[in-house]
Amino acid sequence: MSVRRRPLPIATGRVELAHGAGGLATWQLVDEVFAPAFAPTWAHWSSQGFTTATLDDGVVLPAGLVPPGHRLVQSTDVHVVSPLFFPGGDLGVLGVHGTVNDLAMMGATPLTLTVGFILEEGLPLLDVQRLARSVGEAACAAGVAIVAGDTKVVERGKGDGCFLAVSGLGHVAPTVQLSARRARPGDVVIVSGTIGDHGVAILACREGLRFETPTVSDTACLVSLVAPLWDLGDDVRVLRDPTRGGVGTTLNEIAAASSVGMVLREDAIPIAPAVQAACELLGLEPLSLANEGKVVVICAPAVATTVLACLRSHPLGRDAAVVGEVVDDATCTVALRTPLGGMRVLDWLMGDPLPRIC
C-alpha cells in the first residue's frame, strides 16, 4: 500500500482510540506492529505457495490441510492477566500456550490461530509490540500459523491494558478418544510436574502484595510433551491442563464428568519449595492455584509406567509423578490422603483463592 505516512512512534507513543477506529491508524498498527510480529509464523505456509497476509475479511484455508481421516478440533480461550508482563512470560505467550494446549489436550496437532487484541487507550505502543512479538514467537515455537486477527481499542479505564482472545484449529487422528468423561475406577492419576508455579508467580508480582519469591510462571507449550501419549490408544483416557482453579478443580471436573471419585496421595504431589512456602505463608491451597505448563493425565494402570516414562523423558515433564487413583464413588468426591495418613476432601476452588488473616 502506497500511503505516505510517518512511522508509528513505537518507542514513545501510546495506544489511542484512533488505533481501533478502523481507519488509517488501525491499518498502520497492523502493518507496523502486528504483521511483522506474525509474519514468521507464515513461513511454512508461504513455502507451500499459500498467502495469508491479505486484508480480506477472512482467511481461506487450503484444501488438504488435514490428513485423510483426521477430524478438526476448534478451541478458543480469552486471556486477562495483571500484570501483563510477569516472571516467566507475558499475556502474549500465555494466550498462545493456552489455546495450543487446549488443542493438545484434545489430542489435536495445532494448525492455525486467530488472535484478537482488545487494547486500552494509553497502553504504551512498546508494550503492544512486545506482546505481539511474544504471540508471534510463541506461535512459531508451537509450529502454528496466525492466520487472522483483529484489534479494538477501549477507553482508558475500561480495560486492563490488554485483553487477548485466541482461537485455534487443529486436527486429531481418528484413533484418539480423549475426554473428561472417560475416567474409570482403577485408573491412575498423573501430573507432569510441580504445581502452583504460575499462580504464585502472578500473586507475587501483583500490586499490593510485595511478596518476593524466585518463582516464575511455568507457561509452556505442551504439544511435544503430550503428543507421544496420543499414540498410546484407548488406555490414555483424559488429558487436561490444570489452569484456572488448579489441579484440584480440574480433578473435580473430571470426577463429575466421569461419575467417579479420586483418592490422591498428598506427599506424591510435586510442589516447588518456594511455592509451598508462599502457600504456607498466605494460607493458600497449592492445588487450587493456576498452572500454565502442566498436564494431568488419567490412564489405565497398564500404561502408567509408559506414560510416566514418556513424560519424564521430556524437559517439561521431568518431575512427573503418579499422584493418585480413580475410585468408584457416586458422590464424585476427590479426596486426599495426607502424609500423616488422614483423609480430607479436595474441593472445587470456591471463588477466588483468598489468603487467611493469620
Place this chain on the structure above:
Amino acid sequence: MKYVTAFRDPALARTLAAGIALDVRPDRVYRLMEFCGGHTHALARHGVLDLLPDVVRMIHGPGCPVCVLPMGRIAQAIALAKHHDVILATYGDTMRVPTIDGESLLSARAAGADVRMVYSVDDALALARASQNRQVVFLAIGFETTTPPTAVAVKRARDEGLTNFSILCNHVLTPAAMHAILDQPEPVALDGLVGPAHVSTIIGTRPYEVFAERYRLPVVIAGFEPLDLLQAIWMLVRQVNDGRAVVENQFTRAVTADGNPRARAITDEVFERRDSFGWRGLGQIPHSALRLTPAFADFDAERRFSLDDPDVKDHPACRCGPILRGHETPQQCKLFGTACTPDRPLGACMVSTEGACAAAWLHRPRGRGLPVVPGTAA
C-alpha cells in the same frame, strides 16, 4: 531444619498417635476444645482427626477472627465503602463473609464500592500515603496477634500526620472469649483446652492460669503444626488421667510465660477495652474487645464517619452460634452442606477456612452422600 516438613513428619506423628492411643482410658471420653481457628484448620487440613482414638473428641472453639465477627459489623464496613466513598482495605478472608441480606464486601466491590484486599495493615497505610485525596479505612479484625501491627500503623499515621487513614476496629481478646465459653448459662462439658499458638506468642502463658485454677481445666498451648497438635493432645490426655489441671506449654519454640511485652505495651498505648462487644454466637461479652484510646480517637472510623452501633443479629436458621459455643457440631446444622457450603456460605463458620464448618466440610467422609458441588461437565 525445614520448618515446612519437620513438624509434619509422618513417622513421628504415628509415634505420638500411638502414645495417645496407649494412654487414653477406653471407659471415658476426652472432650478437648481447640480454641483457635488455626488449630481447627490444621486438624482438618492434615487429617489429624483420623489419627485420634474415638474417645478423644475435638470441639471446635470460637477462635476464628472472621467467624466471630457479627454480620452487622460486615454490613457496617460495606455501608462505609458504599456510602462514604472511602477505600476500604481488608484481609482477604473477610471479603466473602455474607451479611444477613446476602451481601459481602466482594459483592459490594462488584457493585462499585472501592474495596481492596491487603496482606497487612502496612499495605493499607501505603494506600493512604498514595491516595491523599481519598479516605482509607482499614477493617481491623483479629485477636491479640494482629492487634500490635494495627497499633504500630495507627502510631505511624499519627507521626506522619496522615489525615486520610482510619481503622474500623474489631480487635477482640482471647481470654474474654474463653471466659464467655466457660461461664455460659449452659456450659459446654470440656476436659481440656488446646491454647492458641500465635496469640500466646504475644500474651504469654500466664493469662491461661486462671482457667486451670478456677475451672480445673487442663490447658496446653500448642503450635499450629500437626506434630504440635498431637503432642499437645497427648499432654492434655495425661493431665486428665492424672487429675491435674495446669497450664503447660508445648509451643516452647515460640511462646514464653511473658509473651511479647513490647507488643503489648504498644497495644496498650493505642487501644483500650470497650465496655462490651457483641460477638457472633457468643453475644455481648464485657471487656472483650478494643477501641482506640482518646489520644488516637482521630483515627477511629466509627467516629470519623459517625457510624451507628451495628446490629449484631445472626441469620435465623444458621447454627453458627451454638457451634461457636461448642454446643453443636457443624453436621447438626440443617444448612450444613445443603444451603451452606464454602461456595455459597450463609454462616461465617463456613467462609473462613479456619471456621468449624469449613473444616468439617474439608474433612467430611468420602462417599457418605454429602452433595457434590455441581460443576460443568466437561
